[in-house]
Amino acid sequence: MAGASELGTGPGAAGGDGDDSLYPIAVLIDELRNEDVQLRLNSIKKLSTIALALGVERTRSELLPFLTDTIYDEDEVLLALAEQLGNFTGLVGGPDFAHCLLPPLENLATVEETVVRDKAVESLRQISQEHTPVALEAYFVPLVKRLASGDWFTSRTSACGLFSVCYPRASNAVKAEIRQQFRSLCSDDTPMVRRAAASKLGEFAKVLELDSVKSEIVPLFTSLASDEQDSVRLLAVEACVSIAQLLSQDDLETLVMPTLRQAAEDKSWRVRYMVADRFSELQKAMGPKITLNDLIPAFQNLLKDCEAEVRAAAAHKVKELGENLPIEDRETIIMNQILPYIKCPEVRLNIISNLDCVNEVIGIRQLSQSLLPAIVELAEDAKWRVRLAIIEYMPLLAGQLGVEFFDEKLNSLCMAWLVDHVYAIREAATNNLMKLVQKFGTEWAQNTIVPKVLVMANDPNYLHRMTTLFCINALSEACGQEITTKQMLPIVLKMAGDQVANVRFNVAKSLQKIGPILDTNALQGEVKPVLQKLGQDEDMDVKYFAQEAISGTSVSVAWRY
Structure with missing residues (x-):
């Protein structure tokens, strides 16, 4: 570290006979030595103000060397420093002196904390664009070489993010060195370095000459896609998209597809997941011919993969896959080569949840006939959570398929759910009916739903009789006063005499629920006597809920008149 007197911390630095212009850096030094992390962080955040006060020469000669030698702080402070330095070019005298910012950022690019290194690399990438070609080879490329050959993996991982920004403006001789160093990092002994190289492979490929892509990048891609670490292999899949965009169809078929097929069948589900997740981008990059011959079969396997995460990722891509297919082949491919492979519940549910989007691609008539068996099968699935999921999509299906279909x-499925042995299913089915009435209207409800619901009031199973009351509670508001009064209320009143106490106290709760919808005459003449009778019931719960209903706002107000 520079001596204290050089940095303005000696006698007179902060006043007296000394030069007052030295004061800002003295304050900075004191603050950076303070035990309070927040104070140190604040001092770093005002570095630009301090640099302005010092001027460009003293910023280069004093402030930057001090910062270069002071990389020992908390990660939060170092992160702020790395970010600040990325915008410092103007404060050191402009592009001609941008190289002065490299030493502190080089140090930051080697620290242990990943977010600090990433921010330092980001700032270095930004500053690289401000170097002239001569300065780039004189200062920036040597920095990249030092990082790439560093003893610690942290520096080598940081180097991976810098090759693509210095390569385009380098001389041919230096370009060859840069490519050689990148190749070395792709085969580094440390998996973290190979991961970093794989993550930047596609980006680096984009700035290389086509011959170099075919002769060097493709072999690296093949090697990384076969790495012993699946975390490296999955990043190679990501790079495949960028590489594929640079090659001809013939080159793709011979150089890339064998490796991509291997990735789609990788033993690690995480690699297969990456293929599924990037499928739309791969499809666009590969083109229609390879999609039909190679990618569609791979996609079929992903849809029926043994891992749920892979199947779900593939299902999310069905809409985009359809949109990217040639219009003349779209419907045939989806109907014959995609939908038949949708066997797993979560994949089918995903298709159904995106039905409006899929509908746009192939049309509802074809889709409904293809999906109907799947819908019926899901509706009767042994796992109640699958049944629950399909119920929640039923209003969406109704809106897409129309009332007649x-x-x-x-319709029969919706009614069957009302007598399911799982309460959560019965509850969801009740809410589903309310949403369907809101979608199709009260006339449809009166003719189609309400009669079937009311028949359940005579079911031998008391749970099903209670479901009738729950349905009435849910449907009354959507159906309105007339249907509630004329069709539903008589059934509720009749059930007040049920021999099961649970049914009777739910009658009281239902009368309280539908009370606001009924007119005063119905409340006075029909509801009041029944509630009074229930209020004298031998069962304490029935008596309690009846009294609650009697004191309910709508009922008590009506009874005052």
């Missing part, structure tokens, strides 16, 4: 094919 719904009544013909799906």
Whole structure:
């Protein structure tokens, strides 16, 4: 570290007979030595103000050397420093002196904390653009070489992010050196370095000459895609998109597809997941011919993968896959080569949840006929959570398929769920009916739903009789006063005499629920006597809920008149 007197911390530095212009850096030094991390952080955040006060010469000769030698702080402070230095070119005298910022950033690019290194690399990439070609080879490329050959993996991982920004403006001789160093990092002994290289492979490929892409980048891609670490292999898949965009169809078929096929069948589900997740981008990069011959079969396997995460990722890409297919082949491919492979519940549910999007691609008539067996199968799935999921999508299906198709094919399913042995299913089915009435209207409800619900009031199973009351509670508001009064209320009143106490106290709760919808005459003449009778019931719960209903706002107000 520079001596204290050089940095303005000696006698007179902060006043007296000394030069007052030295004061800002003295304050900075004191603050950076303070035990309070927040104070140190604040001092770093005002570095630009301090640099302005010092001027460009003293910033270069005093401030930057001091910062270069002071890389020992908390990660939060170092992160702020790395970010500040990326915008410092103007404060050191402009592009001609941008290289002065490299030493402190080089140090920051070697620290242990990843976010600090990443920010330092980001700032270095930004500053590299401000170097002239001569300065780039004189200062920046040597920095990259030092990082790439560093003893610690931290410096080598940072180097991976810098090759692509210095390569385009380097001389041919230096370009060859840069490519050689990148190749070395792709085969580094440390997996973290190979991961970093794999993550930057596609970016580096974009700035290389086509011959170098074919002769050097493709072999690196093949090697990384076969790495012993799946975390490296999956990043190679990501690079495949960028590489594929640079090559001809013939080169793709011979140089890239064998490796991509291997990745789609990789033993690690994380690699297969990456193929599924990047499938739309791969499809666009590979083109329609390779998509039909190679990618569609791979996609079929991903849709029926043994891992749920892979199947779900593939299902998310069905819409985009369809949109990217040639229009003349789109419907045939989806109907014959995609939908038949949708066997797993979570994949089918994903298709159904995006039905409006898929509908746009192939049309609802074809889609409904293809999906109907899947919908029916899911509706009767042994796992109640699958049944629950399909219920939640039923209003979406209703809106897409229309009332006629719904009544013909799906109405019976909705009614069957009302008597499911799992309470959560019965509850969801009740809410589903309310949403369907809101979608199709009260006339449809009166003719199609309400009669079937009310028949359940005579079911031998008391749980099903209670479901009738729950349905009435949910449907009354959507159906309105007339239907509630004329069709639903008589059934509720009749059930007040049920021999099961649970049914009777739910009658009281239902009367309280539908009370606001009924007119005063119905409340006075029909509801009041029944609640009064229930209020004298031998069961304490029935009596309690009846009294609660009697004191309910809508009922008590109506009874005052």
